[in-house]
Amino acid sequence: MAPSPRKAPPTPFGDYLLLDRISIGGMAELWRAKMFGSEGGGRLVALKRILPFLSMDEEFIAMFLDEGRLGLQLLHTNIAQTFEMGQVNSEPFLSMEYVAGKSLGDIFEHHRKGGEPAPLPLVLHCIAEMCAGLDYAHRKKDGTGRDLNLVHRGLSPHDVLLSFNGEVKVIDFGIAKATGRVTQTQPGIIKGKFGYMSLEQIDGPAVDRRADVFVIGVCLYELLTGERLFPGDNPIDIIEKMRQMQVAPPSQFNADVPQVLDRIVFRALAPNVNERYAYASELGDDLRRFLAQYGERFTQEDLRKYLRTTFAQDVQREEQRLREYAQMTPPKDFDFS
CATH class of the missing domain: 3.30.200.20 (Phosphorylase Kinase; domain 1)
Structure with missing residues (x-):
């Protein structure tokens, strides 16, 4: 929007x-x-x-x-x-x-304009938190204990919000695939955002949670490199780039990325779903394990400080807006029925 x-x-x-x-x-x-x-x-x-x-x-x-x-x-x-x-x-x-804050897309654009990728610990922390939310959704059962088999299908960096308090929130399940939905995708209709879809989303409606894992991998790649993975405005050109999957390792763009992290990214981006992480939690666990092994620690408080420093003017505007809204009361004739 x-x-x-x-x-x-x-x-x-x-x-x-x-x-x-x-x-x-x-x-x-x-x-x-x-x-x-x-x-x-x-x-x-x-x-x-x-x-x-x-x-x-x-x-x-x-x-x-x-x-x-x-x-x-x-x-x-x-x-x-x-x-x-x-x-x-x-x-x-x-x-x-x-959620008052910024999106992962905002972070990507901010650092791309600055000529360098976002800080490595920041990226891995946010993507690991994203994995936690999506893994919960993927494993969700309904009130009878039946698997919802939920797939977001509409993920992009702009669907992950970072609050000014340091929280990470996935949003917009508007086109999610789930058991029990009244509306179902018609054959030949592609649901998703070009450049942020798996090949199986493009080829047919039979997708599972691993389609979301692929898109998490796309977000991870772009934040690590500061480059779009599948750039372009023409959907046909984007799909052709996805089919070719000629992807350079993130380490070629970012000297802070070691080969072990390259391997994690490429596993998330595996064109064959059976070679991809089976669950978002597995990807998130590998990212947290990497941070721990390399002595990198990044917390909610670190994210809060980063956002409030990097986007200080936006934080001030938001706080002013919230103060104004706090004073607003319903009119006397407000109907609470």
Whole structure:
């Protein structure tokens, strides 16, 4: 979604006050909002609602509600929480955890503009935390004990948020594949983001958790090297580059990367799914083991300090915004029903 400069006055929306719009895309818009009512207590949330022209599209509404039902089941420190799924005047919405911070995509762009990759311990810590959240989702069972067989399918560096408090959160399971979803992918339809998909996603709908592992590998590679793995704007050209898989080791771009880390990256990127890490946790464990063996230690507090130093002006703007929002109360005629 592209950032939107529009800043409207607070608008009542059910038990919420819409404060300002964060972004708007082709199908939905995302707002900062305060949640009131019996459960809210003035909590700041990210509220996602579909655009008006899609309000009568039954297929899209079913997909949107699928996202909400799935999100409500995912409770993990490395996944942004979904608080509520509901409707206001027949308009579906999702109320989610608001994460004030930057994305892994922001980190990549910041360091690429600076001419050097992000610090190695930072990258490995964030990717290991990303692995923890996704591994939880991959292993998730429903209320009857049945495997959800969940696959995110839409991962990119912008779907991993780093809060200014040093937390790492995976977001946006909107096109996730999972057992029990009402909507299913039609044959011939590719779900995902070109440049951040596995070959099996492109070739057919039969994907499992290892498709996400491949994309984690893409994110890891790009952050280590400061280069896009599959650059380009033309989907056909990108797919051809993925099929060729002529990938130089990260160590050729970054002198801080030893060969053992090259091997970890290439295992995550294995074109053959049977040669890839079977679980995201295995990749995360190898990254943490590497950090320990090389005497590198990176914690949530280290991430907090890095973000608050590197993006100091953004932190100041966010803190000012939060102070302003803290003073906002619902109008006297606000309907809490």
